[in-house]
Amino acid sequence: EPEVTQTPSHQVTQMGQEVILRCVPISNHLYFYWYRQILGQKVEFLVSFYNNEISEKSEIFDDQFSVERPDGSNFTLKIRSTKLEDSAMYFCASSDGVVEAFFGQGTRLTVV
Amino acid sequence: SQQGEEDPQALSIQEGENATMNCSYKTSINNLQWYRQNSGRGLVHLILIRSNEREKHSGRLRVTLDTSKKSSSLLITASRAADTASYFCASLMNRDDKIIFGKGTRLHILP
Numbered sequence: 001e002p003e004v005t006q007t008p009s010h011q012v013t014q015m016g017q018e019v020i021l022r023c024v025p026i027s028n029h030l031y032f033y034w035y036r037q038i039l040g041q042k043v044e045f046l047v048s049f050y051n052n053e054i055s056e057k058s059e060i061f062d063d064q065f066s067v068e069r070p071d072g073s074n075f076t077l078k079i080r081s082t083k084l085e086d087s088a089m090y091f092c093a094s095s096d097g098v099v100e101a102f103f104g105q106g107t108r109l110t111v112v
Numbered sequence: 113s114q115q116g117e118e119d120p121q122a123l124s125i126q127e128g129e130n131a132t133m134n135c136s137y138k139t140s141i142n143n144l145q146w147y148r149q150n151s152g153r154g155l156v157h158l159i160l161i162r163s164n165e166r167e168k169h170s171g172r173l174r175v176t177l178d179t180s181k182k183s184s185s186l187l188i189t190a191s192r193a194a195d196t197a198s199y200f201c202a203s204l205m206n207r208d209d210k211i212i213f214g215k216g217t218r219l220h221i222l223p
Contacts, residue, residue: 039152
């Protein structure tokens, strides 16, 4: 079964530092997503990306966040100046926009 | 707004018993997936059922989909301690490209 790969699995960063979370979506998928889950809470939508631009974003996805597809395979989420409340699991997902969608295993971000 | 809503929110059963979790959704979907998440860990994809399928099996897992009722169920047979986790349904909606997650059912298997 194809899979979405996320790296690193765990990232610890100092408050105020920039972090980049990386995702390799499934190769023939066209839609990409980032979700966040604060420990013990529900999975929240952050942003969707299609055709090299953001197609939808939530109110959580403020100016501190950005997404990029720097090459043909990676999809990244950047947090410019991390805050303590950014500590969460971040999940990447990709879909063909029609039938299938899969999530990665997640990156645990800990801001100290 | 959340599309998928699982129930029950929490479920405790004895090891060896069957566990049934339900998920309801509001609008048309292309498929529905179930994921498992151990506490504080990542998502593990369990099973995908397409909108034209009614039932699917994978090992001890059985998923049903009733598009007329906009609901799905996940049955875990002969539960084991290792099945203790949260279980989420997620659906890819027809009309846009968003994947919607439910809030999850916390399953606890008692020894």
